[in-house]
Amino acid sequence: MTYDVETYRKDFPALAQEIHGHPLAYLDTAASALKPRAVIDAMSRFLERDYANIHRGVHELSQRSTDMYEAVRPMIRDFISAGREEEIVFTHGATDAANLVAQAWGRTFLKTGDEIVITALEHHANIVPWQLLREQIGIVLRVVPVTPEGEVRIEDVKAALSDRTRLVAFAHVSNVLGTILPAKEIAALAHDAGALVFVDGAQSISHLPVDVRDIDADFFVFSGHKIYGPTGIGALYAKQKILESMPPYQGGGDMIASVTFEKTTFKDPPFRFEAGTPPIAEVVGLGAALRYVSEIGMDNIAAHEDEILRYATEALSGIEGVRIVGTAKNKSGIVSFIMEHAHPHDIGTVLDRSGVAIRAGHHCAQPLMEHLGLTATARASFGLYTNKADIDALAAAVRKVREIFG
Amino acid sequence: MSDDLRDLYQDLILDHGKSPRNFRVIEGANHEALGHNPLCGDKINLYASIDDAGVIRDVSFQGTGCAISVASASMMTEMLKGKTLQEAEKLFEYLHASCTGKNADEAGLDEDAVDRIKALSGVRDYPVRVKCATLAWHTLQAALKDKKNVSTE
Secondary structure, X not given: OOOOHHHHHHOOHHHHOEEOOEEOEEOEOOOOOOOOHHHHHHHXXXXXXXXXXXXXXOOHHHHHHHHHHHOHHHHHHHHOOOXXXXXXXXXXXXXXHHHHHHHHHHHHHOOOOOEEEEEOOOOHHHOHXXXXXXXXXXXXXXXXXXXXXXXXXHHHHHHHOOOOEEEEEEEOEOOOOOEEOOHHHHHHHHHHOXXXXXXXXXXXXOOOOOOHHHHOOOEEEEEHHXXXXXXXXXXXXXXXXXXXXXXXXXXXXXXXXEEOOOOEEEOOOOHHHOOOOOOHHHHHHXXXXXXXXXXXXXXXXXXXXXXXXXXXXXXXXXXXXEEEEOOOOOEOOEEEEEEOOOOHHHHHHHHHOOOEEOEEEOOOOHHHHHHHOOOOEEEEEOOOOXXXXXXXXXXXXXXXXXXXXX | OXXXXXXXXXHHHHHHHHOOOOEOOOXXXXXXXXXXXXXXXXXEEEEEEEOOOOEEEEEEEEEEOOHHHHHHHHHHHHHHOOOEXXXXXXHHHXXXXXXXXXXXXXXXXXXXXXXXXXHHHHHHHXXXXXXXXXXXXXXXXXXXXXXXXXXXX
């Protein structure tokens, strides 16, 4: 099948606009993906016709909403190749899911002096929840270094493990450098050391086919908005045995079996971890997003984005004064770069005036920036709708930066 | 370059951004503060020597940031040397008004300083960049109060 990017672009209404008199070149998908018509329509149709609260109504609308909401759980299971739908917990996003694991699992099972291993390229969402745990119970956080190319070496992971390691938590794909981490190898090492494995899938979910059982992840988290779905919804996958062993994260309605003032018993997972009325329309929207990308095929999307990545890498490498940050062999969907005489923030402003949307800054990964000796980068990131014209616009705008700043 | 970008990146701004003036530490400065814009990672250390009469004898900075924040800091150090704290406060008010598109009253202000601030006021069309232009000035305020850290967020 040939990948018809121009057809897919028509599915995204936001792409049909001009910014500052130029066609929008949206290269900030790693921050958040644009929404296809299928998601927008599914959510408005649901809100117009089917919406009511779930899991509690005797009436028709509540039943419809419950069915539509619960239908998304097995979709997520299939999308990440999990075994059972009970292993899928709806959360507000990857950050919320990480905090759930830190508090419900970490606080229950970790003791003072236990170690959590992370890497130097983590997003703040895979650093701060563990630091909170460190303050609460005195765990130790160990950091695996990253090579100047942006790779995590297996031997460095090995060196960070000890008999106190209880969890190895890492990004599947770096949100700054685009590096794809060898998740399966890291997971095998962690398990050999007797530790569990937490995979931050916020960046990988929309770029690679994900198979949590092949990786053998104990926890895998992602956000809906990165995979063309709405904000405010995401998921935690955790192996059933582990989920069953975990106490609730938050208390409230919908997560209980029975409540008296003396004693409350909780539902089984996943409901135990879903207190309160959830973002129902957002779950329906996420379902529509997963259906949309599944129809195109994650393999096809990954292959298309690889081609765009090669094209962009070549285009930017050819411009004098541009240095690409992150040159790992295995990369996905992201090119970070810096320029000799222009700060990323100024690059971002000049590009914006050409209709090119990128992110400039530390990308919520300040420790990585420090590790690489940088304060900020400019980052172009790609999605299923990115075409070569977007990259040509990027390259032309970067040349304009050169004209202004030398 | 399109005209609106030329408005933002005037030659004076590019020059100060590339070759900042008073980019040094003042040994024995009696005021200093660290300014930080967490959004983009801009950081500046500001140093000032102020005499008993409230006159800024010397002011300098070091740090990293975009062209706008570095140029703003650099021009600030040039225009404030020899000014009283009251004059500095008036200039900051003028800069804040010009950079946010409000009516700015330049009556009684140092002409040279007004020209520099006008060069910076192109940021009024770039709302997210206003903080870049004001970071040094906010940091100066903190330094005068001897508050150690300031953030524009």
